[in-house]
Amino acid sequence: MEAMRKAILVGVRIDDEVESFEHSMEELANLAAACDIKGVGQVTQTLERVNPSHYIGKGKAMEVKELAAAEEAEIVLFNDELSPSQIRNLEADLDCMVIDRTMLILDIFAERAKTREAQLQVEIAELQYQLPRLVGLRESLGRQGGGAGLKNRGAGETKLELDRRRIEEKITVLSKQLEELVAQRQVQRKQRHKQALPSAALVGYTNAGKSTLMNAMMEVFEPAKIKQVFEKDMLFATLETSVRSITLPDNKSLLLTDTVGFVSKLPHHLVKAFRSTLEEVAEADLLIHVVDCSNPHYKEMMEITERTLAEIGVKDIPILYAYNKADRLEMSIPKVVEEGVYLSARQRIGIKELTASIRERLYRDYVSCELIIPYQHGEIVSYFNERANVLETVYEEEGTRLVLECRASDRDKYKEYLVN
Template sequence: MEQFMEQQQKAVIVGVNLNHQKDFEYSMEELANLAEACNVEVVGTVTQNLSRVNTSHYIGTGKLQDVTAMLEEQGGNLVIFNDELSPSQIRNLESDLDVKVIDRTILILDIFGERARTREAQLQVEVAQLQYMLPRLVGLRESLGRQSGGVGTKNKGVGEKKLELDRRRIEEKITMLNKELEVLVAHRQTQRKKRKKTGLPIVSLVGYTNAGKSTVMNALVELYTETKDKLVFEKNMLFATLETSVRSIELEDNKSFLLTDTVGFVSKLPHHLVKAFRSTLEEVSEADLLLHVVDCSNPEFEQHIRITNETLKAIGIEEIPMVYIFNKVDLREGAAPENVSNTDTVYISAKKKWGIDELISMIRQHIFKDYVQCIMRIPYDQGQLVSYLNENAHVLDTSYESDGTKLKLECRTSDYMKFEHLVVEE
């Protein structure tokens, strides 16, 4: 029955173009996509150009009448606004329009609520939902009486009962959830420290939502691991990935790196969410290299690049080397896009496994710079060291001499320093 209720939702989407924003049209298009991701049918769009938003209703009186007319004409029962609304705006709009009113923030929170799989992601979403609802209790409580079920009220983490909690109990709930989150975050940090100790380089996939990060990860996992159970969830939809996945990629020459997949970005990502997912996003700050995945078949790909870079900057990530991966070249019409900056660029189709060799080659250039070639002579009574180097270095040639095993190899600088006393000239 709930699913049926969801599918019956018909929405009019409303946006204000403040001072001629360049990306306004795209952000409205994206709002429609977000609505569809919540099984909401968009039946109309109303926009207005303003120098500042209307403090009481977000839009002017004339446009309000347009929205009412469109709702009646199309049988709409929901209005979605492109910006975060204040508690009084929600109250006034619902009173005048006589339908449920939600904004872009709660829409994204709903999608995150639906997609969250791990306990950590579920907690992060629930905290963000409660923080959003705290100042809006009155408006949202009135909204409950208007229509039950559907986007904006039917949340996994925050159902109708939770909305009926008073402010104090919601604050207590937030505190309790944050404490549970702290334990999980501490566990994640311990895992990160362990990974750091291995000395393996860390490569992080970043990019706009639905750019194909998980597909890129799976393409590499399929090629460089034995088991298929290491594949991560991938689907052509917004925010398919909320959990950080880490996979070890082992190349043929005993060189390995850790590959991490992260939550995708979107324009106007609610600050509640950025705050809640900060611990997840911190995974990116540990990386030695960022792979910025771009869906180059999307006409707005340049906008996506800009928003991703701005989001990275907002969470304090600026100094890490980056490679642009233009994905979905098989779906792009016309020539491949030119290099967006002086940064290294690779053109691939992760789905069709095109360009993966070039991608690996680019990753190698960046993260294995500190490898050195040398010759070591290892005494026969230190056989365990020969085993270690065979596992952790790229042994190019082995010969046996009277005073030990002679290895021509390529190894990490750290191993070279450790065993420098065994290095010999050719």
């Protein structure tokens, strides 16, 4: 196994952001660990605004250089996205490899991307990030033997050697390929909409347990077709959007979508690149905001998730909170509260309670009714069999009698056949 490389972590605290800053620095260490980099020292500075030339003050830069030498660290990690000039100046002064938070996240995404769509999205984001930084990155590459990002991946080597014009051309080509895949996804989404199934999307911070929760729900309600989604206790385990159909005990069905997790300071290039994937969220009838309530910073994580959702244009969709990992707290679970459910997806505790809350919200506009459909309108019977919860079907002289639960809008559409 490869030895972890050592790094000094550097961050600037802007005035009063004490708690969020500490969490952000902890998260930087976790992001580094996900790239096999170990933080061996930390330097922070409180400023009114970041230094435009070096991000930190020049005195602090010397402190970082001395600490890196003392700890034999070959990398200096910065907690924000650096400008091209900041990268150049820091590389020159620190004589170390300089990596910012955005580069770290992009590298994790590049390693985790499995589907062609996710790979294209990440590659476009990487190229857009590299475009204005070619000079600084090239110097950084000299020290790491010509690799791109953090690892010496072959595809990356050629990428960073491209000049600006060729990178722009490559972005155009990849964007066209991505558009084709997005068009296919939209066709699939339209087909799902035809089924008129209500949909719920799992959203939340990275590693909150969204995929574990999805697998738990599939296990409880769809054991026969258990095609599990990938789950692992690590940052950004899921980059692909997975959609599963779940049939509840009363024959009502819903579509459940698992999505990419969020993180503080998620690079805007990535948000832009993953916008098409996140369109699934924008079209959901209900958002299930999965929260790791055992994390001391969970409220802040909730705020970041909600801010990111607003940034991608997701608004006015009802939210149900799934307070996951509640088995780590001193409380008895499951516990149902007005806005959500305290549960443990891994322990499979609270899954039925959460599903009941989902059902209650998704089927709020459903009504019970009875209709007699004339035999010459068999297509209406088929319509209700597909889109409603048919409790009883009786064939009578004047037509098919249906006792069912359906959307109020469907009842009104066929009110002429209602039995009073």
